[in-house]
Amino acid sequence: MTIVTTKALSKKFGKVTALDGVDLNVEEGEVYGFIGPNGAGKSTTIRILLGILQATSGSAQIFGKDVWQDAVEIHKRIAYVPGDVNLWENLTGGEVIDLFSKLRGKTNQKKKERLIEQFQLDPSKKCGTYSKGNRQKIALVAAFASEADLYILDEPTSGLDPLMERVFQECVHEAKRNGKSVLLSSHILSEVERLCDRIGIIRQGKIIESGSLSEMRHLTRSHFFVETKSSIPELGSQKGVHDVREEEGKLGFQVDTENLDQVMQYVSKFGITKLESKSPTLEDLFMRHYEKDSPNRGASS
Known part of the structure; x- marks a missing residue:
């Protein structure tokens, strides 16, 4: 009802x-x-x-x-x-x-x-x-x-x-x-x-x-941290990969959900020794919509 x-x-x-x-x-x-x-x-x-x-x-x-x-x-x-x-x-x-x-x-x-x-x-x-x-x-x-x-x-x-x-x-x-x-x-x-x-x-x-x-959540990106036996070249150029960075000896990056399968196949070629993932949150979704919000967003309530 x-x-x-x-x-x-x-x-x-x-x-x-x-x-x-x-x-x-x-x-x-x-x-x-x-x-x-x-x-x-x-x-x-x-x-x-x-x-x-x-x-x-x-x-x-x-x-x-x-x-x-x-x-x-x-x-x-x-x-x-x-x-x-x-x-x-x-x-x-x-x-x-x-x-x-x-x-x-x-x-x-x-x-x-x-x-x-x-x-x-x-x-x-x-x-x-x-x-x-x-x-x-x-x-x-x-x-x-x-x-x-x-x-x-x-x-x-x-x-x-x-x-x-x-x-x-x-x-x-x-x-x-x-x-x-x-x-x-x-x-x-x-x-x-x-x-x-x-x-x-x-x-x-x-x-x-x-x-x-x-x-x-299909509109948000999944977050990953990975350790591999050999370095991963050109990860940032792979389709659907964003925000590649080094954090505490691990490689961090984000992946669009629709490209997750091929990105994981690419990363696995370099010998994954540790992989951590974090599900996208409501905040991720919210910020994705508002990261390019207009400057007059506070005009009315």
């Missing part, structure tokens, strides 16, 4: 096109990673999904309902965490969590207490005294303690230390185990790679790649 769907979604601010025909789908029980640099269109897409902005053209639906016309009904079943949480300074953290709970109407009290403990949050302090990381914790506790069917998370770990990031990741895994859906926008590529079933890369308002990481 498809929980979130957009078709040819576009948004213009005057003459500036922030989104240009975005198509994405988030399935039930899926964690979907939505990545791209500042200005790519991630936050604009999320604001449209939340019913905060109205699309210029195209369509967007959550639970089969129009995100603009049916925003009130949709919000009863979603939880949202922004990357920069603003809270009422004179309320305590616990009071804010309780307020969010009452607005939603459905909150698991035992889970709320467990999350407060896991995130090492002191709910008795006034929000005006909280650091950025603690403000994020308030929003995360309120979101994951709710009985939401869809979690929309826009840079949710901003300000969290590595230990708290691991707590967040377990919350996402738990939501998935319970059949919930997650739309995760993040610039932390390792986090997306660890959590997400599918990934969409947005660039200048367009989805340029989408699919599972394994499906997209």
Whole structure:
């Protein structure tokens, strides 16, 4: 069952096109990673999904309902965490969590207490005294303690230390185990790679790649380190070989996936004594798309 769907979604601010025909789908029980640099269109897409902005053209639906016309009904079943949480300074953290709970109407009290403990949050302090990381914790506790069917998370770990990031990741895994859906926008590529079933890369308002990481790895290069009995001449001139270099007595290089077989045949002629390989990562894929990005990449968000 498809929980979130957009078709040819576009948004213009005057003459500036922030989104240009975005198509994405988030399935039930899926964690979907939505990545791209500042200005790519991630936050604009999320604001449209939340019913905060109205699309210029195209369509967007959550639970089969129009995100603009049916925003009130949709919000009863979603939880949202922004990357920069603003809270009422004179309320305590616990009071804010309780307020969010009452607005939603459905909150698991035992889970709320467990999350407060896991995130090492002191709910008795006034929000005006909280650091950025603690403000994020308030929003995360309120979101994951709710009985939401869809979690929309826009840079949710901003300000969290590595230990708290691991707590967040377990919350996402738990939501998935319970059949919930997650739309995760993040610039932390390792986090997306660890959590997400599918990934969409947005660039200048367009989805340029989408699919599972394994499906997209054909677009990246594999990394190798090799030791041989005799030196390998002209390795850099072989088709599909890139970035040949010496590292700690080993020869390092990258190979395009489609040329891997013939390159390995060539290298084996020189007597391989040691061979190490590293699978391409999401960061490799991401940087390949953005290494020649335009200079105006930060024009809009």
